[in-house]
Amino acid sequence: MQSKTPKDSRTVMTDMVLPGETNPLNNLFGGELLARMDRAASIAARRHSRRITVTASVNHVAFNRSVPLGSVLTIEAAISRTFKTSMEVYLDVWMEDRFSGERSKANEAIYTFVAVDETGKPTAVPPLVPETELEKERFDGALRRKQLSLVLAGKMAPGDATELKALFLND
Numbered sequence: 001m002q003s004k005t006p007k008d009s010r011t012v013m014t015d016m017v018l019p020g021e022t023n024p025l026n027n028l029f030g031g032e033l034l035a036r037m038d039r040a041a042s043i044a045a046r047r048h049s050r051r052i053t054v055t056a057s058v059n060h061v062a063f064n065r066s067v068p069l070g071s072v073l074t075i076e077a078a079i080s081r082t083f084k085t086s087m088e089v090y091l092d093v094w095m096e097d098r099f100s101g102e103r104s105k106a107n108e109a110i111y112t113f114v115a116v117d118e119t120g121k122p123t124a125v126p127p128l129v130p131e132t133e134l135e136k137e138r139f140d141g142a143l144r145r146k147q148l149s150l151v152l153a154g155k156m157a158p159g160d161a162t163e164l165k166a167l168f169l170n171d
């Protein structure tokens, strides 16, 4: 299967925050952001695999900053690493101030998607070759994040999470 780069799956979604999508503090509701990120990640996973893809896990979400009503929100998603049938999708969320137009990082998230066939059975995806320094850094960390996710989901014994253990033993 021919390899691809993160650029091949890069997905950019820009939309604004409307009144029905906010909490009582007039900031974007967390669940709304999760759904928007899921959509962007799903498109990136499809662009990489050209298969049906399903969300297997939300590995990490940091709601570092609130996103006020009226903000313009841009979600950038790209595949950061593939395994056999699963893909890690890294998301960067930017917000644009409605008055100054200044763009700043609002959030980051990491989702895992699995490519499946028409019966829902996991199916192999093309390998990924990272190009930039940031892509290489995200690629390198993905195996330990996968192991952590599998351990937390009860799908891997902690003793088998070699990459994860090395993180604690080497520092």
Ligand SMILES: CC(C)(COP(=O)(O)OP(=O)(O)OC[C@H]1O[C@@H](n2cnc3c(N)ncnc32)[C@H](O)[C@@H]1OP(=O)(O)O)[C@@H](O)C(=O)NCCC(=O)NCCS
Binding pocket: 054, 055, 056, 057, 082, 083, 084, 085, 086, 087, 112, 114, 116, 120, 122, 146, 149, 150, 153, 155
């Ligand atoms: C995701 C799903 C296809 C995995 O099926 P499964 O029977 O567990 O299949 P496998 O054990 O072969 O796992 C498939 C891949 O997913 C990975 N995976 C499964 N659960 C995972 C998790 N919690 N975190 C990270 N990776 C996970 C496995 O490691 C494997 O990766 P690999 O082939 O790249 O090594 C299946 O659980 C499913 O269909 N879930 C529902 C998906 C869905 O409806 N999402 C929307 C929710 S509303």
